[in-house]
Amino acid sequence: MLTRPPDPRADSQLLAAIVDGDREAFAELYRRHLPWLLVRLGRRCSSPELVDEVVQDTFVAVWRSAGRWDGRGEVAAWIWGIGIRRLVDALRRGRPPADELTEFAGVETSAEEHVLLAVQYGDVGAALASLSPELRAVVQATVLDGLTTREAARLLGIPPGTVKTRMMRARALLRERLA
Amino acid sequence: MTVWHLDPEAIRRYARGAAPPGLAASAEAHLMRCATCRDAIASHVDTRRVEAIWHEVVDRVDAPRPSWPERMLARLGVGEATARLVAATPTLRGPWLLGIAGVLALAVWAAQVDERLLRMLLVAAPLGPLAGVAVAFAGGLDPTREIGLAAPYPGLRLLLIRTAAVLAVTVPIVAAAGLALPGSHWLAAAWLLPTAALTCTALALMARMTPVVAVAVVAAAWVLVATPTAMAGHLDLAFGVGAQIFWLAVAVGGGLWLAVTRNTVTIKLGRSA
Numbered sequence: 206m207l208t209r210p211p212d213p214r215a216d217s218q219l220l221a222a223i224v225d226g227d228r229e230a231f232a233e234l235y236r237r238h239l240p241w242l243l244v245r246l247g248r249r250c251s252s253p254e255l256v257d258e259v260v261q262d263t264f265v266a267v268w269r270s271a272g273r274w275d276g277r278g279e280v281a282a283w284i285w286g287i288g289i290r291r292l293v294d295a296l297r298r299g300r301p302p303a304d305e306l307t308e309f310a311g312v313e314t315s316a317e318e319h320v321l322l323a324v325q326y327g328d329v330g331a332a333l334a335s336l337s338p339e340l341r342a343v344v345q346a347t348v349l350d351g352l353t354t355r356e357a358a359r360l361l362g363i364p365p366g367t368v369k370t371r372m373m374r375a376r377a378l379l380r381e382r383l384a
Numbered sequence: 385m386t387v388w389h390l391d392p393e394a395i396r397r398y399a400r401g402a403a404p405p406g407l408a409a410s411a412e413a414h415l416m417r418c419a420t421c422r423d424a425i426a427s428h429v430d431t432r433r434v435e436a437i438w439h440e441v442v443d444r445v446d447a448p449r450p451s452w453p454e455r456m457l458a459r460l461g462v463g464e465a466t467a468r469l470v471a472a473t474p475t476l477r478g479p480w481l482l483g484i485a486g487v488l489a490l491a492v493w494a495a496q497v498d499e500r501l502l503r504m505l506l507v508a509a510p511l512g513p514l515a516g517v518a519v520a521f522a523g524g525l526d527p528t529r530e531i532g533l534a535a536p537y538p539g540l541r542l543l544l545i546r547t548a549a550v551l552a553v554t555v556p557i558v559a560a561a562g563l564a565l566p567g568s569h570w571l572a573a574a575w576l577l578p579t580a581a582l583t584c585t586a587l588a589l590m591a592r593m594t595p596v597v598a599v600a601v602v603a604a605a606w607v608l609v610a611t612p613t614a615m616a617g618h619l620d621l622a623f624g625v626g627a628q629i630f631w632l633a634v635a636v637g638g639g640l641w642l643a644v645t646r647n648t649v650t651i652k653l654g655r656s657a
Contacts (some may be wrong), residue, residue, distance in 0.1 A: 216419075236439070239434055240426040241415050245398050248408065257437055264441045269449075280418050334406040341405050350407055 216280035223271040232287060239264070242288050249350075249360060250292060259295050263288040286351065293356045316360055332382040340375040343368055390421045399428030403464055469542065473520045478518060481543060484512050488561035504616035505561075506623060507607065509575035510582050512558050514603050516550040517583060521595035540646050541651040543590060547583065557581070574623040577631035582606055584638025591645060 212233040214222070222230035241258060246256045266287050274283050333338035334340060347368070354372075358365040390398070397403040397409045415422055426434075450458070450467070457467035488509075495502035521543075555576070562573065580600050589598035613621045620629060633641055 231445075232438075235438060236426075237419070237422065239437065240399075241422045243429055243433070243437075244401070244425055245412060245415070248401055255431070257440075261437055261440050265444045267440075268445050279416055281418040281422065285416065290653070331406065333409060334444075344407065345405070349412060369572060 217274075217276065220271045220274050220280060223268060231264075234267065234280075235264055238284050241281070241285060245285070246288055246292055249289070249346075250296075256292075257297055258377060259288065259292045261312055262291045262295075266291070289350050289360075290354060290356065291353065292360045296362070298358050332379050336378060340371050340378065343371040344375050345378075347372060386412075389418065390424070393422070395421065395424050396428060397646035399425050401451055422571070438450075456575070467546060473546050480516070481553065484516065485557050485561075488512065488558060492561050492564045501618075504611075507577055507610040507614050509558050509562065510579035510606065511556040511603055513551055514582055514586065514599055515581050517555045517586060518549050518596045520546045520550050540642070543587065547587060551583065574628075576605070577628050577635065578610075578622070581631040581634035581638070584635045584642070587626055588638045588641045 208375070212219070212230075214233070216234065216237070219230040219234045219252050223234065224312050227294075241352045242260050242263065243256065245254065246259060250256050250259070267284060274280065277347065278310050282289065335343065342361055343357060346360050347354065350360075352360060361368070363371075394403065394407060398408055403411060410423075416427070451471055454467045457470060458464060462470070485527045489509060491501070495505045512587040556652060558575070558579075559573075562575070586595075586598045586602040589601060592598070593601070610622045
């Protein structure tokens with residue numbers, strides 16, 4: 206399925222075709238969106254098996270509920286919304302994360318990344334990088350992943366109250382660094 | 385689409401999970417909007433993994449979709465296998481439920497016409513859930529019967545799961561019918577303990593006989609005892625406070641008997657009446 210001539214249709218057109226049961230369109234959408242989803246979810250869950258399960262769920266959901274896409278924004282963002290919530294649900298359903306998720310320890314920023322960050326985030330990236338892993342994980346889950354406090358708590362394996370206090374602390378620190 | 389793109393080294397580090405948080409956040413924000421960079425990630429992901437997940441997805445997309453009771457149960461945290469078992473219970477299919485509801489509606493209407501019929505309704509009420517339990521195990525009606533015979537699944541567990549499911553659905557129907565009755569409202573609840581007692585007795589008997597026979601024996605005994613008392617106007621004998629305590633004791637006794645013998649009895653689900 207991966208060795209096919211590229212499909213000229215846009216993501217939104219593919220979704221519309223999926224509503225009509227077009228399996229080719231589904232395969233194309235999968236080919237375009239599975240890899241990054243796999244990588245992005247993989248950074249938030251220590252078990253590759255669970256990630257595989259979650260992306261599976263996600264694409265089954267995409268196939269079944271393609272009609273529910275409201276046509277606004279990026280299809281990728283819609284798929285991410287499904288994926289991250291499936292991951293949170295999967296974690297809630299019993300298999301607790303191996304340990305509290307405070308990913309990306311051992312930070313070391315190279316010159317070229319500074320340039321990259323300056324382009325996309327300016328000082329924000331540097332300020333973000335200076336947060337402790339615990340605070341950063343909370344910022345990432347709530348601000349970047351778009352999760353609610355409760356969902357973030359489930360994803361990270363900490364109580365919702367802790368998410369709130371860490372978020373408050375992170376906000377204060379970021380404000381200080383960016384002032 | 386932006387003209388700015390992640391450089392190949394950044395994509396490689398991000399895809400391998402080696403990107404520091406700032407870079408990762410930056411990359412993820414960009415990936416949401418840039419198809420070119422999303423495609424660039426694909427070459428860093430194991431193709432076998434992508435193919436394997438695709439096959440699983442296709443299998444699930446092709447599989448028949450679980451019915452909505454099954455999906456509801458799964459959402460409530462019930463295991464997939466248990467949800468399938470409950471959903472396949474013959475009693476829980478539309479026609480049966482309609483049948484039970486129809487009979488009860490008729491009985492309620494009749495009870496409003498004649499006082500004596502009201503008493504008969506009380507006698508008949510426990511039979512609804514009981515019949516439901518029997519139907520759940522009637523061989524000819526159970527679509528999972530052949531599988532059930534071959535599967536190494538605890539018979540008692542199957543029995544209890546299905547009985548619970550049947551009661552959960554039929555008892556509210558009967559209760560609704562009871563509330564529609566004229567006169568005092570204790571009547572609306574008076575049949576609950578007798579029903580529990582009869583069901584527990586039937587379950588306990590199933591160690592000795594097939595489910596359908598067990599239910600038939602209990603139901604016949606109930607009708608033989610309760611009908612004359614009800615017709616003679618001695619409702620208290622079957623539904624009074626003393627009687628209710630008796631039914632409670634029978635229900636608890638039957639439950640205890642089941643619990644004690646759970647490892648030693650074989651439930652004969654195989655032979656149906």
